[in-house]
Amino acid sequence: MKRDNTPKRRSKQTFTIIKDDSTDGHGGYGAGSISLENMSSIIVDPEGNQAYLEMDAMHARSDVERRVRYYNDKSKVPDGRLYWIAWVTVDVGENGLYYDGVTASELLIDKPNKRAYKSMPEHVKHMEQSLAGKIVVDHMDEHSRQLLGEYLKNYDDGKLWNNSRDEIKEAFQM
Secondary structure, rough: OOOOOOOOOOOOOOOOOOOOOOOOOOOOOOOOOOOOOOOEEEEEEEEOOOEEHHHHHHHHHOOOOOOOOEEHHHHOOOOOOOEEEEEEEEEEEEOOEEEEEEEEEEEEEOOOOOEEEEEEHHHHHHHHHHHHOOEEEOOHHHOOOOHHHHHHHHHHHHHHHHHHHHHHHOOOOO
């Protein structure tokens, strides 16, 4: 059987939007669990000077996260390239969709040596904070925060940005 080596086309990814309640009010299995249906992930690559929506990062399956062994000690990844995963929660208000919570978690990836650093407790904490409508981006370097801010401002012709509260806009003023 011949293998098809044509590159896969990526469909244009969009921010996820709130869906139905998975527990449907029954309070049984799944009650009390966290729903990630209105959260999206953005990879910020300061060295590559880009930020892009990457839904596979929600489950640690993005291209930058794959095929590496993770350590919870930064010293084991001395040649790691810095990336950030921004956790962005979108909600619906009277004017339409808006950014409700934005947080970012650090990644160090050393692809040639197949090593990487990430703090899972930090990633989970930041995801929960984003879902709670918090803004936690002040620990990012200025260039990375600027890349993320520009991405958020320009996405969907700025509609989500314009509908967002001032606190989010102020977090990205440099």
